[in-house]
Amino acid sequence: MRDHGPDYLDAVANYESNVINWNIVYATEFARWNDSLVFLYLSDGMFWMDHPFCVLDAAGWSDDEQLEAAGIFIQFATGVKYMQDLLRFGIRPIPSAGINNITCCQSTIATIYGANPQFNSDTNPVIPYPTDDVMNEVLETWHKIKKVACIAMIVDTSGSMSNTDSFAKSRLEYAKTAVRQFLNSMEDHDYLVAYSFNDIKFSKASHEGLKANVRSQLGTFFIFYFLNVYNLNWANSLTAFGGTPLYKTMWAAWKHLTNIKTANEQNGTQWNYGLVVLTDGNDSTSTATEHNNLINSYPTSVEASNDPTVIHIFPIVFGDLESQGDLDNLAQVSGGLGFEANKDNLNDIYYQISLEF
Known part of the structure; x- marks a missing residue:
């Protein structure tokens, strides 16, 4: 909502204090949308979060001095003065503090901040x-019924993806591992x-669906025959050479x-759509038309x-994302996210993108 307006998202489950702080921190952004x-306080009941604080007095590694210090800290943290200070951050005091007026002391728990x-x-x-059993069932059910994600994965296999950046493996080898994790x-x-x-062309994997x-065709699938291992899938078969027709490929995937999106909409099917592209360089061979399209x-x-059904673009760039100006902008206007990648965070990036769907 901050970036795309109130038509983009209806509601999200969150904490009262977060709503307060977001309204304060993003006041300028929200003002653009008036x-x-x-x-929302639900009349039939709500979860109230507390954070138990106790002294581990039965732990063998706690000595008398540490136990005394812990007790003093609890007295400080639960004291009236400290509880009143927390009101400025939208955090309600514990009942034992005896603070009945939570509008005092520069409190942000106020209607002007959404509370x-x-x-x-x-x-x-x-x-x-x-209970844990109920939550596990909720999560399992969510995975079964959540809206289908339709994802086009694009991997740069130009010559520069063979660079090792002084590490043990090439960028492409790290990318293969991350792509397999994304699939999983x-x-x-x-x-x-x-x-x-x-070079000057792109290729689409022969299997989709x-x-x-x-x-097995896209991710990790091996056949072991005596002492030989045969890679039969798309991810393992990727090799690096040639130029970088980045926008040519993105345009083909977008189309x-x-x-798919048009066909689904005609029969009333609603999916989420995303284009995830990993690259390490500037486009060297796409035409201006392919870029501009x-x-x-x-x-x-x-x-x-503000269209939530748009195809979201998630560029992952080895290097400086801002230097890839159009990719960074496409991520923002499509409601996606842009990332700067290296060997250490590539797996996490793909996992974070998977959570967007």
């Missing part, structure tokens, strides 16, 4: 926290298509996703981009 966040100090654990029932992170009912590019049906398919500003 809007702000509001915390209502009139609501409390007496006015709104406290819902007990669910997606759901079986997600739809996947894969592209690679080098639901992950459950194409995981492919758009065709993709750029012109999106609004010119973040403020003008």
Whole structure:
């Protein structure tokens, strides 16, 4: 909502204190939309977060001096003065502090910041926290029913991807590992298509479809025959050589996703769509038309981009993302995210992107 306006997202589950602080920190951004966040207090019950604080007096490594210090700290942390200070950050005091007026002391628990100090654990029932079994069932059910993600994965296989950057393996080898992890992170009912590019052309993997049906062709799948290991899948077969037709490939993948999206919309099917592209250099062989076609398919500003069904673009760049100006801008106006990659964070980046879906 901060970047794309109130039409982009309806609601999100979060803490009262976060709503307060976001309204303060992002006041300028929200002002562009003449809007702000509001915390909803459910009449049939809410979760109330507390953070138990105890002294480990039975631990063998706690000596008398440490136990005394811990007790003194608890007295300080739960004292009236400290509890009043926390009101400035939208954090409610513990009941034992005896603070009945939570609007004092520069409190940010106020309607102007999206909160209502009139609501409390007496006015709104406290819902007990669910058991581990219930939460596990909720999470399992969520994975089964969540909206399908349709993802085009693009991997740069130009010659520069063979660079090792003084590490043990090349950029491409680290990329292969990360791509396989990304595939493992997606759901079986997600739809996947894969592209690679080098020289002046691109290639699309011969297999695409639901992950459950194409995981072996795209991800990790080996045949062991005596002492030989044969790589039969797309990720393992990638090799680095040639130039960088970046936008040629992105435009082809975007058109492919758009065709899938159009067909789905015609029969009432709603999916999420994403284009995840890993590259390490400037485009060297795409035409100006191919470049501009993709750029012109999106609004010119973040403020003008408020369509949640748009194809989200996630560029992953070995090097400086800002130097790839159009990629950085495409990530922003498409509601995606841009990343600067290295061998240490590449796996985490792909995992973070998988969580977006």
